[in-house]
Amino acid sequence: MAGNSQRPNRRTSNKKGAQAGSGGKRRRSLEGKGPTPPAEMRKGHAKQRAAEARARRASGAGGRPGQRQRAGKGGTNELVVGRNSVLEALREGVPASTLYVQQFIDNDDRVRESLRLTSERGGIHLMEAPRPELDRMTSGLNHQGVVLQIPPYDYAHPEDLTGVAFDVGEDPLIVALDGVTDPRNLGAVVRSTAAFGGHGVVIPERRAAGMTAGAWKTSAGAAARVPVARATNMTRALQTYQKAGLMVVGLAADGEMALHDLDALEGPAVVVVGSEGRGLSRLVGETCDLRVRIPMPGGAESLNAGVAAGVVLYEAARRRR
Template sequence: MANSSRPGAVRKLKKGPSKGTGGLGRKALAGKGPTPKASERTYHKAFKNKELAERSAAKHGDGGRTGGTGRGRSGPKGRATEEMVTGRNSVVEALRAGIPAKALHVAVRIEMDDRVRESLKLAAERGIPLMETHKPELDRMTEDAVHQGLVLQIPPYEYQDAVDLAQETIAKWKKGYINNAPLFVALDGITDPRNLGAIIRSVSAFAGHAVIVPERRSVGVTASAWKTSAGAAVRVPVAKAPNLNRALGAFKDMGIYVLGLDGDGDVSLPALELATEPICIVVGSEGKGLSRLVRENCDQIVSIPIDSAMESLNASMAVGISLYEISKQRSTGV
């Protein structure tokens, strides 16, 4: 018999049946299933970033996301909530334009340059809170947009109701609190915020009272619109109409004349006889113009005479020319 304790000895196994594993061996070979996502592994960096983002969202009450330069984000039922302006050039330009801001987020250990220094200076002068924020959180806030360590948080614009605003304006005019007859501009299918900003600026320049935008498929007051308005968005209210055609119908019931702008209008702008009356000018997009239902709700379709039939005016330019003519007629009493 071999001595199994001797170095190099081989132990002989007893022949015959032996006790099994009860199937545990087969179960061990079955594997542990698919590999969990990085954000679900407690030891992974992605999991820690996810926890950081969730804690921040709970702290600030942020239920949505935004990204890019000036892109808005949506809250419950599609309502606009906040907007993020990202990138050093965009942020400093927004601050120069006086756009209302909720906070300026600056990356931890950001590399300073003239744009960052000016942004910090402007924010401090306006009393905008400065938030030192880690890069993962900035990435989350902007949906991985190129923010360069600088993010300006814009609060949502507070829209008035179009019909309520019109009723208030009419009441003030009738009581003598407003000298000129109410003058509104409504947008039909315009989606470019720069057009909205330019229109707000024209309405302010020619003593208009408000801009009306539809609830759906329309531009809203974004950072880009604020910037293009050159500060006029502070003075001219922008109101929303859940249904533009119903709002125009309500305007007409109040005694407000609804005038649509179109190149094929039956009245030329210089021959407009309603300039001194309460007016709502409706302008459509440059490509599609006024929609059929909006056109049907207009009291008159007004055209702006131009030299060439091949040319067309964009929405903001058409509104500016129309408001100038109306203002001129009101001042002269013609």
């Protein structure tokens, strides 16, 4: 009968008896291992990897003695989607790392030519992927079974552009864009810079167009020959150019001097172009040594950045000849 067992040492209750002491183990376990180290000190943490990368850049790892380090990659990979867009990017020589093609795709002339160009160029990985994976990569865009991955642009440092000119024994001619947000305008400026003997283009790091696939296409291959630098602070970059002996010339509709009177283009100069709507920002405009207007007998109020830069670069090339 329950509770009336005659067997000795048999437990008749779930309640445990007295326990031996822990010997201080519990108290020691509460003491911990000290304060948590900062993220930069924790092995494998993202902040530690970033700190190590900054240290490598600061020490000049991988560069020639005395050479400034480049500004680095500009953001994340870009995706060009759709058969027409991908084919145009490959035709224009836009740098690409991978071409993704949907499994069991219905081939047409565009797909076949894209595959041929990828094979001929070399250096571009060809990957086959199921449609759901391409949908996920493109966030549901109509990719038509082909996706081209563009690596981030490797921007130069603003001071590298003067070095490019001095290395070939020429006076620097640089274009700085202030608040230009259309990548096609940036591509057009890069193309004009190459056409008229300029040595590079400077853009702000924020609130401005970058070297996207659209800018590459508009440049018609010139982006492979003309360096584009990115400045953290455009005003400070212009002041650095002034200290190096360059004349900073800003384009403005109400400029005090007409372009055909501007002798400064014969020497080292930076041409600053603002957006068509807002023009130059206040600080950039105040930093310029001269503000110059382009005479327009036809009565137009303004020109877009790409056209305006082309006009001034042509005048600089004419004077320098």
